[in-house]
Amino acid sequence: MSQSLLASLENTATLAEHVCPNCGHKELWLFYEIRNVPVHSCLMLSSQQEALEFPCGDVVLGFCEHCGFITNVVFDPQWSAYAPNYEDQQSFSPTFNQFALDLANRLIEKYDLRHKDIVEIGCSKGDFLLLLCELGQNRGVGIDPSTAPGRVQSEAADRVTFIRDYYSERYADQVGNFICCRHTLEHIHPTAEFVSTVRRSIGERLDTVVFFEIPDTTRVLQDLAFEDIYYEHCSYFTPGSLARLFRSCGFQVTDLYRAYGEQYLLIEARPVATPSEKIHPLEESLEQTIQDVKHFATSIRKKLEYWKQHLQKMQEQGKRVVVWGSGSKCVAFLTTLDTIDKIEYVVDINPHRHGKFIPGVGKQIMSPEFLKDYKPDQVIVMNPIYCNEIQQMLNEMGVMTEVISL
Structure with a gap:
C-alpha cells in the first residue's frame, strides 16, 4: 500500500486497534459513525411503546487496508436475535x-x-x-x-x-x-x-x-x-x-x-x-477502495444535510410526506437523519407488516390503500428500483402525488 494513499486516508479517518474479522489484520481505519440506532430494523412490534423502547446501539465503520473489508467495530452479537417475527420477505414485489x-x-x-x-x-x-x-x-x-x-x-x-x-x-x-x-x-x-x-x-x-x-x-x-x-x-x-x-x-x-x-x-x-x-476482472484494487472510502467520509455530511433540509422544508410548508418501504432502508433513513417527527406515515406492500410498528421509529406501518384517503403530497421511495411499480400502484388507486426516491 502506497504511503501517499494512506496519508490521504489519514485526513478523513482514524487508525484504531481493531482486528479485521475478514483477514485478521490488527488495525482498522474508522471513517463513519452513527449513534443510537435500533439494533434490529425488521423485527415487527405490536405497539408503539414497544417500538420506541426498542434497544439501540452504535455503528462505527472501520476499513481494513489489508483486505479492503469494512465492518462495524462496535457490533455486539448479542443482538443477533433473529426470529419468525423478523419480517424481511420481499416476494410481494x-x-x-x-x-x-x-x-x-x-x-x-x-x-x-x-x-x-x-x-x-x-x-x-x-x-x-x-x-x-x-x-x-x-x-x-x-x-x-x-x-x-x-x-x-x-x-x-x-x-x-x-x-x-x-x-x-x-x-x-x-x-x-x-x-x-x-x-x-x-x-x-x-x-x-x-x-x-x-x-x-x-x-x-x-x-x-x-x-x-x-x-x-x-x-x-x-x-x-x-x-x-x-x-x-x-x-x-x-x-x-x-x-x-x-x-x-x-x-x-x-x-x-x-x-x-x-x-x-x-x-x-x-x-x-x-x-x-x-x-476475477470485477475485483477492484485496494487503492480504489481507499479512494471510495475517502469520498464517502468527506461527502456524506453534505448529503445528510440535504435530506434534513428537504424534510424540514416540507414540514414547514404543511406538506404530507410518506415513506414507501418500511424495511431497513426506512429505519436507517429516519434514524440517521434524526427526523422521525418529519414523517407521519410509512406504507409497505408486505401484508405481514401492516399494523405493526417499526423498531426505534415507532411509526405504524400502513397498507398502500391508506393513501387513497390520506392523499400525500410526496412519496419518498426507499429504493429507486421500485419506482415504476409504485407509480403504477398509485395510478391504479387514483392517488395523485409526487414520487421521489433516495
Whole structure:
C-alpha cells in the first residue's frame, strides 16, 4: 500500500486497534459513525411503546487496508436475535419476483440443478429455495432462525425441510450439490469463520457449487447510500474484499458480478484442494477502495444535510410526506437523519407488516390503500428500483402525488 494513499486516508479517518474479522489484520481505519440506532430494523412490534423502547446501539465503520473489508467495530452479537417475527420477505414485489425468477432459472441452467439436493443458509421464509426446487424438481434444506414453514405455498413443499436455527458446524452434513446464501453474510460478524465453516462442511466434495448474494458496498460508498448502513449489517463487502475472503477460505471464485440495479453483489465459487490465486476482472484494487472510502467520509455530511433540509422544508410548508418501504432502508433513513417527527406515515406492500410498528421509529406501518384517503403530497421511495411499480400502484388507486426516491 502506497504511503501517499494512506496519508490521504489519514485526513478523513482514524487508525484504531481493531482486528479485521475478514483477514485478521490488527488495525482498522474508522471513517463513519452513527449513534443510537435500533439494533434490529425488521423485527415487527405490536405497539408503539414497544417500538420506541426498542434497544439501540452504535455503528462505527472501520476499513481494513489489508483486505479492503469494512465492518462495524462496535457490533455486539448479542443482538443477533433473529426470529419468525423478523419480517424481511420481499416476494410481494413484482420487480423483486422477476429478479428472483430470472436468477433461479439462470442458476438451474448453468449448474444443471435438476433433481439435485440444495441447501440454503439464511433462507428467510423460503421463497427462493422453494422456487429452485419447483423449477428444477430439486430437494431442499433451508436453515434460518426466522423461517416460517408453510408461509410460502409451493408444490415443492413436500421436498423441502426447514430448520429454524442458525447455521453452524452441527449442520455440516447438510451440503448437497448446491449451497446458496442470499443476504445473510452481511449480518455475520466473524465472516472468515463463517465461510470457513461452509468450506469445512463440503470437505473433499469439490463438485459442490457455492453461491452468495450480498449488498455491494462499492455502490454505498460511491453513491453515499447512508440508508444501506444499519446495525444488522455489520459486514460490508466490495467485489475485491469478497473474492479475497473466499480464496482465503479454500474456494476458487468462478464468477463475480452485480445485479438488481447494480445494488447486489453475487459470487459463485467452487471448493479447491490447493489455494486459488485466480483474480476475477470485477475485483477492484485496494487503492480504489481507499479512494471510495475517502469520498464517502468527506461527502456524506453534505448529503445528510440535504435530506434534513428537504424534510424540514416540507414540514414547514404543511406538506404530507410518506415513506414507501418500511424495511431497513426506512429505519436507517429516519434514524440517521434524526427526523422521525418529519414523517407521519410509512406504507409497505408486505401484508405481514401492516399494523405493526417499526423498531426505534415507532411509526405504524400502513397498507398502500391508506393513501387513497390520506392523499400525500410526496412519496419518498426507499429504493429507486421500485419506482415504476409504485407509480403504477398509485395510478391504479387514483392517488395523485409526487414520487421521489433516495
